[in-house]
Amino acid sequence: MATILVAEDDAHVMRLMSMWLTRSGHNVLEASNGLKAKELIAAGGVDFLVTDINMPHCNGIELAQWLRGEFKSDIPVVMLSARCDQAQIGEQLHRLKVTVHPKPFSPSRLSAEIEQRLMEAKSLTEAGGAE
Numbered sequence: 001m002a003t004i005l006v007a008e009d010d011a012h013v014m015r016l017m018s019m020w021l022t023r024s025g026h027n028v029l030e031a032s033n034g035l036k037a038k039e040l041i042a043a044g045g046v047d048f049l050v051t052d053i054n055m056p057h058c059n060g061i062e063l064a065q066w067l068r069g070e071f072k073s074d075i076p077v078v079m080l081s082a083r084c085d086q087a088q089i090g091e092q093l094h095r096l097k098v099t100v101h102p103k104p105f106s107p108s109r110l111s112a113e114i115e116q117r118l119m120e121a122k123s124l125t126e127a128g129g130a131e
Contacts, residue, residue: 002047002118003027007037007063008080009055013103017050020107024115034058038066046075048118050110053081053089053100061089064096076117080105 004026008014011032018028029046031037035057040046049067053060060079067073074097081089082103093100099117101110 001025001027003029003045004048004050004114005029005031005037005040005046007031007034007049007051007055007060009033009052013052013080016107017110020111021050021114024111034060034063037063038071041067041071041073041075047121048114049075049077050114051077051079053079061093064093064098068096074121076114076121078110078113078117 004021006014006017006021006028008017009032014030014032018030021028029040031040033056034051037049037051038058041049051060051063058066064077064079067075067077077096077098079093079098079100080103081100089100099113101113
């Protein structure tokens with residue numbers, strides 16, 4: 001079980017993601033904007049971040065830049081976007097190790113990717129600890 005932070009300003013999308021992730025056995029934290037997401041991440045215990053790109057107060061791109069830069073965290077990040085410039089955004093976020101999913105998204109596909117990325121992160125942590 002992982003603790004997954006869902007940062008999303010659309011209440012319907014938030015409920016849908018929380019439901020899918022909870023059914024998969026994860027603890028879900030919710031933030032309706034990027035500033036609240038920063039607070040929850042800084043408090044500790046977040047294993048994975050799913051965030052929308054367009055949010056009030058601090059958008060998903062700014063959140064990912066803060067996470068990798070100032071906060072110096074390598075937790076996995078998946079970003080959701082309804083923007084039409086996703087290819088350009090994808091190139092920018094690739095450097096931050098962020099995967100972009102278009103909206104509307106497939107909850108089962110998103111859940112499968114989260115599980116895969118959590119397994120990869122766990123493997124890297126275990127390999128780093130074995131040295």
